[in-house]
Amino acid sequence: MTTPTFSDKFDRRTIIKGAAAAGVLQVASPFIIKARGETPIRIGMVDPLTGNFAATGQNEVAGAKLAIEQINSKGGIIGRPTELLVEDSASDVGIGVQKARKLIDRDQVTFLIGDVNSAIAQALAQITNEKRMLHIVSGGHTDPITGKDCKWNVYRVCNTTRMECNSVADILFKKYGKKWHFITPDYAFGHTLQQGFEINLKRLGGTMTGNELTPLGTTDYSAYLIKARATSPDVLIVLPQGDAMVNCLKQIVQFGLHKQMAIAGAQQELESLEALPPEARIGIWMFEWYWKQPGVPHVQEFVAEIRKRNGGKVPTARHWFGYTSAMTFALVANREKTIDSVKLAQALGDFELPAEVKLQPNKCYYRKGDHQLMTSAFVGEAQSSGKDDPEDLYRVDQVIAGDTTSPPVSETGCTLQWPT
Amino acid sequence: MTQLLLFNITNGLIIGAFYVLMALGLSLILNLSNVINFAHGGFLVVGGYIAYTITPYVGFWGALLIAPPLTAAIGLAVERVLIRPLYGRDPLYSLLLTFGLAFIIEDGTRFIWGAQGKPVTIPTFLGQPLSYDFFFITGYRLFMVIVVVITVALLFVLLRYTRLGIRIRAGTLDLETVSALGVNVRMLRSLNFAVGIFLAGLSGVLAAGQLGLEPTMGTGLLMPSFIAIIVGGVGSLPGTLLGGLLIGVASGMTAVFFPAASEAIMYVLMAVVLLIRPRGLLGEEGMLT
Numbered sequence: 239m240t241t242p243t244f245s246d247k248f249d250r251r252t253i254i255k256g257a258a259a260a261g262v263l264q265v266a267s268p269f270i271i272k273a274r275g276e277t278p279i280r281i282g283m284v285d286p287l288t289g290n291f292a293a294t295g296q297n298e299v300a301g302a303k304l305a306i307e308q309i310n311s312k313g314g315i316i317g318r319p320t321e322l323l324v325e326d327s328a329s330d331v332g333i334g335v336q337k338a339r340k341l342i343d344r345d346q347v348t349f350l351i352g353d354v355n356s357a358i359a360q361a362l363a364q365i366t367n368e369k370r371m372l373h374i375v376s377g378g379h380t381d382p383i384t385g386k387d388c389k390w391n392v393y394r395v396c397n398t399t400r401m402e403c404n405s406v407a408d409i410l411f412k413k414y415g416k417k418w419h420f421i422t423p424d425y426a427f428g429h430t431l432q433q434g435f436e437i438n439l440k441r442l443g444g445t446m447t448g449n450e451l452t453p454l455g456t457t458d459y460s461a462y463l464i465k466a467r468a469t470s471p472d473v474l475i476v477l478p479q480g481d482a483m484v485n486c487l488k489q490i491v492q493f494g495l496h497k498q499m500a501i502a503g504a505q506q507e508l509e510s511l512e513a514l515p516p517e518a519r520i521g522i523w524m525f526e527w528y529w530k531q532p533g534v535p536h537v538q539e540f541v542a543e544i545r546k547r548n549g550g551k552v553p554t555a556r557h558w559f560g561y562t563s564a565m566t567f568a569l570v571a572n573r574e575k576t577i578d579s580v581k582l583a584q585a586l587g588d589f590e591l592p593a594e595v596k597l598q599p600n601k602c603y604y605r606k607g608d609h610q611l612m613t614s615a616f617v618g619e620a621q622s623s624g625k626d627d628p629e630d631l632y633r634v635d636q637v638i639a640g641d642t643t644s645p646p647v648s649e650t651g652c653t654l655q656w657p658t
Numbered sequence: 659m660t661q662l663l664l665f666n667i668t669n670g671l672i673i674g675a676f677y678v679l680m681a682l683g684l685s686l687i688l689n690l691s692n693v694i695n696f697a698h699g700g701f702l703v704v705g706g707y708i709a710y711t712i713t714p715y716v717g718f719w720g721a722l723l724i725a726p727p728l729t730a731a732i733g734l735a736v737e738r739v740l741i742r743p744l745y746g747r748d749p750l751y752s753l754l755l756t757f758g759l760a761f762i763i764e765d766g767t768r769f770i771w772g773a774q775g776k777p778v779t780i781p782t783f784l785g786q787p788l789s790y791d792f793f794f795i796t797g798y799r800l801f802m803v804i805v806v807v808i809t810v811a812l813l814f815v816l817l818r819y820t821r822l823g824i825r826i827r828a829g830t831l832d833l834e835t836v837s838a839l840g841v842n843v844r845m846l847r848s849l850n851f852a853v854g855i856f857l858a859g860l861s862g863v864l865a866a867g868q869l870g871l872e873p874t875m876g877t878g879l880l881m882p883s884f885i886a887i888i889v890g891g892v893g894s895l896p897g898t899l900l901g902g903l904l905i906g907v908a909s910g911m912t913a914v915f916f917p918a919a920s921e922a923i924m925y926v927l928m929a930v931v932l933l934i935r936p937r938g939l940l941g942e943e944g945m946l947t
Binding site for chain 1: 661662665666669670672673764765768772773774775776777778779780785786787793794796798799868869870871872873874875877878879909910913914917918920921922
């Protein structure tokens with residue numbers, strides 16, 4: 239008996255037939271092949287990883303990354319794997335715009351998230367509107383984004399500045415006094431924030447003793463604090479954010495002003511409180527999300543997941559912004575079974591976030607009329623050190639629902655123009 | 659209003675004193691080596707972070723003593739490896755190098771210590787105002803002014819009465835002749851650079867006690883220091899001293915009448931001085947040309 243050789247088993251004709259069959263198989267069974275070679279859905283994210291807002295930007299990115307992991311573990315977006323492409327805006331409008339164009343034109347992203355900086359977020363909204371792309375502003379608070387400059391394709395997760403002011407104004411007036419003085423950062427965010435407080439102050443019948451417009455990047459606040467103290471206000475409203483907030487609060491405490499007047503403001507962030515020495519963790523504020531919410535479903539799981547990835551540190555509101563922004567795309571696209579931006583933008587109107595994403599006690603939904611997320615305000619006071627956890631630097635006194643703090647759509651100035 | 663103005667002039671002098679400390683380091687390096695050190699703010703940040711890191715072990719006072727020389731040692735290594743090969747070339751080369759170095763230091767600190775600011779605690783007795791009326795004169799700010807005065811005095815003694823100082827001053831005027839007289843110019847430049855970076859490190863430790871310590875902290879403090887040098891006159895250390903105090907006062911006064919322009923006023927002041935007296939208030943004609 240002879241052993242068959244390779245040439246006995248596979249002659250030339252057999253190989254040609256096999257190759258032809260393999261070719262036919264490619265055409266005849268496209269679904270199998272497509273499932274393996276499916277191009278991923280790309281979500282672009284423009285946020286500051288360097289520069290003044292790097293700490294908050296990096297946390298938003300970390301939150302979005304967790305969302306992408308979870309989205310992919312549950313089958314991706316309409317069955318396709320999902321990728322997050324991150325670009326650094328470096329807290330600079332020009333760079334942010336350039337990076338967004340790169341993500342859209344070269345990397346062909348389907349959706350866009352960003353930016354922490356209000357001015358960059360506004361510029362990005364202009365670009366995504368030109369490109370007809372669904373865009374979620376994760377952390378830029380200035381009112382016009384979902385107000386007079388609102389766009390059909392742009393939704394926002396973080397609060398508007400007006401929502402922030404509305405959440406704390408009454409408490410400050412009733413508990414601490416009616417004469418307010420402002421330290422206001424001189425850019426879009428600061429201006430709208432102060433405007434929001436002024437509207438509330440007028441409504442309540444209080445007086446503004448003055449305002450100090452401080453240039454972006456101010457490090458020394460002493461001259462402004464000298465002027466503010468001379469007007470003897472009941473409440474000093476501190477509106478700068480990030481590193482500027484840290485500098486301002488440190489100087490307020492060293493000057494002893496917190497013993498002479500109430501120190502307060504709108505938005506406060508865990509990133510800033512952690513950067514302050516214990517004695518300077520003072521004031522009445524609102525947090526946009528807080529990690530310690532006993533009894534609220536899924537919050538503990540989220541905190542544990544972030545802690546695993548963040549060197550044991552708890553999530554901040556910025557982690558939640560990034561997480562919610564990315565999750566929103568997946569939730570709405572999977573429900574509508576499409577990635578068409580116009581259809582998804584329409585579907586997001588009045589879209590309610592599920593418990594495992596909203597991570598707060600109140601109802602949380604994107605309002606149809608202005609595309610603003612109706613998210614809660616966590617009003618309370620900074621504390622020098624945590625009782626049970628060193629990162630518990632804030633005491634939440636009230637959690638106010640977003641549709642209570644937000645002015646009605648008719649007052650936002652938003653008129654959505656949908657593409658024909 | 660008079661009281662407010664008086665307060666702001668005093669406050670401006672305190673702020674100006676801090677600018678002086680940083681500007682003197684910049685000025686020393688610029689005068690002898692023609693290096694426009696854009697990384698000076700970066701070295702300031704390094705000084706602050708070193709202090710933050712060692713404070714739990716050696717306390718605030720220990721950090722104040724140890725961090726500046728450690729920063730100077732890092733500066734010395736940078737000078738030896740990166741800057742020394744560029745001496746004798748167009749100053750643009752070293753300007754570009756230090757410009758890039760500033761970004762590298764900023765990203766390096768972010769990589770090591772993270773993007774989030776770090777809390778620096780100062781001794782409790784310094785963190786209080788000295789009186790209710792002069793609330794802006796805190797123990798810490800007064801301490802900073804004292805440190806600046808001592809540093810300026812020591813620098814004056816060093817430059818005036820020590821062999822190293824006399825050589826540095828001579829080198830500022832004519833480095834070639836100093837070299838021809840047998841002075842080791844390489845060593846002179848290295849030591850001078852180290853003294854300049856020592857001052858940056860000292861500024862960093864002091865700034866971290868009053869401001870938020872984060873990787874971009876130096877950026878906001880660098881430009882006023884450059885302006886102080888230009889206003890005072892390139893090549894003149896007394897000019898730098900005067901320039902720093904002037905821009906501090908100008909900034910403080912502007913905050914009373916037009917707060918939004920309190921930073922811009924420094925640039926206006928610089929433009930006016932350059933128009934009227936291009937060499938700066940105490941500068942000598944022909945320096946850095």
